[in-house]
Amino acid sequence: MLWPLVATASLASAVLIGRADAERAVPIPAARTDVPAAPGLQTAVLAGGCFWGMDAVFSHVKGVRAVTSGYAGGRAGTATYDQVSTETTGHAEAVQIRYDPRQVSYATLLRVYFSVAHDPTQVDRQGPDSGPSYRSAIFPQTPQQAAVARAYIAQLTAAKAFPRPIATHVEQGRFYPAEAYHQDFFAKHPTHPYIVAWDKPKLAAFRAGFPTLSR
Template identity: 55%
Template sequence: MLKKTFAAALALGIATTALPATASAEVFDAPVPARQASESGLQTAIFAGGCFWGVEAVFSHTRGVTSAVSGYHGGTSANATYDRVSGGFTRHAEAVRVTYDPSVVRYDELLQILFSVVADPTLVNRQGPDRGAHYRAAIIPLTTEQRAVARSYINQMGRSGVWDDPIAVRVEDHQRFYEAEAYHQDFAHRNPNHGYIRRWDAPKIRALRANFPQLYRSRFRTG
């Protein structure tokens, strides 16, 4: 797959800057959530939206997020490795565990960001150039409140008329989250000239800054 080809090239020290650096992200006018989350204290949520490099990068530039960690959700520890997950047969999704301060950014606002600048909620088992069930878009609530807000927002997106195709994203039951290998963590921040990052993920960060200026921060939050 394209991403894996880039990763292999990077590991071999091969330049991967052939793709254009000035691509634009596909930005959707995802509706302002009608139901606002009511939470206090640091909270944790899990989101899947295609390649975890871009999901992590966007949330790491979001004010109120204290940690964004790439990993795998939906399968077992026996095959929660990149080589196995990328084969598409382990039931995992590439996902990101986000810890956030709801006094700065609410859960519903994270959902709006996810479906505005990161993931197309109408696509099934694919995002951008990546194909396979492990690249599915999914919401994994960790609390009853998150589940209620997520279901409300999916219904709202379906009624909004923003997308021509039906909303395909699903709410998945929380299972154990397995952190991805160290070389995947903060990948976009550490590899800004990587071809995949330049073409697919840097535009998402620019779209976050342009469309959510009140929630954008230039400093990359690692963790």
């Protein structure tokens, strides 16, 4: 995200021009393979640009119990916002999703991820944010998740679901929670200019595109 927590009215006006209602859910097929449901909560880690917007979408998915914003793919010692923002640490801004697989499956989360949570065709950027920390990446937590993620990317590629090649990588790496002020940022700061311009349209698109999955 480009702006500090307190932004000027002029910045807000500039970014809102032509942005409202710009987001639409991309109609993509459901995955052909999925991770079998297992007892208890499961974890998914997904990166797709600023974690504020990813949190905003996945926090409203039925079956999701908790979403934590953080950094994935780098080392623990450099997993801070100031250091990650230098674009030299190898981290990606990501969200850790705790979900009930009896209510929402891993493949369904991936469908939301590819369809509306971010643009999987952008390389090292999302919207106004650029750099490798804003890359599109999936961090599987199990071998089964890795297999499903790779198969779904191949399926969407073969179906030409997007006008440009999918840039999403399947990566390995630990997840580190971000600073407290980044957690639940959408819910706590609904009028922040960045949230209004870039994240509220994503949530609206999710609700319109996945009405039975939205809560």
